[in-house]
Amino acid sequence: MAPNPIPPLALREFLDFLREQSQQLRHCPECGSVFEHLIATFLLYGETWDIALPVCPKCDLRSSSHTVVAQKAAA
Numbered sequence: 357m358a359p360n361p362i363p364p365l366a367l368r369e370f371l372d373f374l375r376e377q378s379q380q381l382r383h384c385p386e387c388g389s390v391f392e393h394l395i396a397t398f399l400l401y402g403e404t405w406d407i408a409l410p411v412c413p414k415c416d417l418r419s420s421s422h423t424v425v426a427q428k429a430a431a
């Protein structure tokens with residue numbers, strides 16, 4: 357049985373929701389630090405969404421994998 361594809365409309369709504377929410381998040385709920393934002397571009401059927409993903413400079417950059425991502429973004 358083939359997996360059901362996710363309807364494009366649902367994905368668009370999700371990306372719109374994500375973009376709205378990411379703009380409203382200013383402070384980390386864990387430590388209260390001001391979020392930094394990493395711009396991520398999502399492509400879907402020829403449309404693009406530039407979404408500023410909130411990253412806490414204290415909590416999210418603890419692990420080495422996140423540090424590598426942050427360094428690449430800054431380069």
Ligand SMILES: [Zn+2]
Pocket residue numbers: 384385386387388389412413414415416
């Ligand atoms: Zn934090």
